Amino acid sequence: MTATITACTMDCPDACSIVVDQRPDGRVTLRGNPASPFTAGFTCPKIKGHIKRLQHTQRIRHPMLRTNGTWQRISWDSALALCAEKFQALRSEPKSILHVKSEGAKGVMKAATALFFSILGTSRTKGSLCDAAGFMAYIYDFGSRKNNDINDLVNAARIVNWGKDFTRSSIHTAAIIRRACRNGTRLLTVSPGGDDNAGFSGERIRIRPGTDRFLATAVIKLLAENGHISPGLLARTKRPQKFLDMMKDFRLEDLCRISGVNRKEVEKLARWYGGESPVATFVGTGLQRYRFGGENTRFINALAFLSGNIGIAGGGSYFHLHSYRNLNLSWTADPQRKSRRSFPISAIGEHILAARDPSIKLVWINGINVVNQAPESHRIVRAFEGVDFKVVVDAFMNDTAQRANLVLPSTLMLEQEDIIGSYMHEYVQHVRPALEAPEEARSDMWILSEIGRRLDPPVMLPNSETCLRNSLEQPNLRVSLEELRRKGCARADRPAVAYADLIFDHRDGKYRFPAALHPEPPADPRYPLHLLTLVRRNAIHSQILPEDQLEMPQAWVAPDNAMLPGIDRSKDVYLVSPLGRLKISLQTMPGLHAEAVLYRRGDWMSRGGGINQLIAAGTTDLGAGAPFYEQRVRIENDFP
Secondary structure, three states: OEEEEEEOOOOOOOOOEEEEEEOOOOOEEEEEOOOOOOOOOOOOHHHHOHHHHHHOOOOOOOOEEEEOOEEEEOOHHHHHHHHHHHHHHOOOOHHHEEEEEOOOOOOHHHHOHHHHHHHHOOEEEEOEOOOHHHHHHHHHHHOOOOOOOHHHHHHOOEEEEEOOOOOOOOHHHHHHHHHHHHOOOEEEEEEOOOOOHHHOOOEEEEOOOOOHHHHHHHHHHHHHHOOOOOHHHHOOEOOHHHHHHHHHOOOHHHHHHHHOOOHHHHHHHHHHHHOOOOEEEEEOOHHHOOOOHHHHHHHHHHHHHHOOOOOOOOOOEEOOOOOOOOOOOHHHOOOOOOOOOEEEHHHHHHHHHHOOOOOOOEEEEEOOOHHHHOOOHHHHHHHHHOOOEEEEEEOOOOOOHHHOOEEEEEOOOOOOOEEEOOOOOOEEEEEOOOOOOOOOOEOHHHHHHHHHHOOOOOOOOOOHHHHHHHHOOOOOOOOOHHHHHHHOEEEOOOOOOOOOOOOOOOOOOOEOOOOOOOOOOOOOOOOOEEEEEEOOOOOOOOOOOHHHHOOOOEEEEOOOOOOHHHOOOOOOEEEEEOOEEEEEEEEEOOOOOOOEEEEEOOOOHHHOOOHHHOOOOOOOOOOOEOOHHHOEEEEEOOOO
């Protein structure tokens, strides 16, 4: 048996070091690397199912061209020549080309594809479908995006978890928290439910979906009224009195009513933040997937700061970091800085349809099943119908690939060399190729390099060796490519405690407070439930195998949901929004908020799923994120 040490490139904060075992009979298994300081020998179910994707009979293994509605296999030479012809025809108006890319797989070589389109000066996307509002909120507050080291959680006396599901996202963070709790750390979860944190979260506050900022404001108000905010902390902020005066404008009773909690729960949370320290704060991505998701995040940060829990060991406010912060990707942008047009990914269909001078004539998609993953799926489909030529680089004929003119087979994790960082820990890892790619599957960078050579004038991209070496030229990382290949990982040099001197990364060094607390957006009474499209345990995004999508999609409501008595579950049940309806199997889930309906996202439209058909496009208050959870729906047996 041979064992190869490599790393996971899935869109997950853990970025695990893994061991690929190949047996003489051809069987392949994956396991966590026991020698890794972070992975510590175990991995999640998602990675264990990856082998099925690699070997699946429905994996795309050859370039496929759609002609008159029929898919035909073509050679790579023909596919590359066709792509070059299409790009060449649009060289004089590069903004008519749109590059759509996301984080279906991570790594330097995936990120490097941006260079090709940067050199051409094409249109591109901006924002994120994941964490843009929260990420930008931290920039507004602290001037940068930094966490305490993840292992510093063991130094916390208390941890307040605002909505993160540790059982489905970052199981290694969950392991650190469990270790801390065994040593006396207490954990409280603030959430509308739908997670499985009860197994190790001793206390819980169930909150109305999307109202985290009101609960945080209520706690800040109590801390201020009880004299628990230090003047020394306020001296490290800009316009503190204006913020504290704003707190006086809100009645505690109103804040409790809006957030769906009682005064005792607010007082409990105030005791957690104002009592025994240090207190670590975890901000989940779900709470920033609302219209005012950035504001939700900012008021939680303000609470963490004003309670004296920023800049200390065992404290801090944790959120996604930038997964490339310990790598250098500056070379992926064209030094000539061509003027480019950007469309928010959260409303991509709308913006393609509205594009003029020029309109979009070619779309290149890699690293994302955008029809499935972005809001208003049907509008994206309609937008694509008006685009002359669509190329999708993928391994499966998913909802986006089915709308393409040309599908190019991509390599998958374990089949190409790369370097990956993490958006939670400080290790940079070498991704060693462990398995041969099937037949004609090719890497994204190989495909674009071959097209670039065929253009006139050519677009010459750096080879993979150059890309990998360039990525390591980062001041926090002191490792050569040879050393990284030999050792497998390197730890970036960053402080264990973020902002330890309370000097922040704004120009004046001071912390910033949010300027306003916006009311909830008005809701249509015909659609009383927040649609929470939460992560799955066994799959990332829409990377779900066809055989795992044979059953009807499931949705869950609380046993005390007001709509439930009017539903006959022996008949067809539908989730309904102003955009359409989706047939579901309706289940109940104790602990879920009565104003929520939960759906595990990622299943395909072509398999009867595709929840983003029901979700309206829009943008969050900060960062051009997608306000997925702002969508209101109802459940019914049929249209009235």
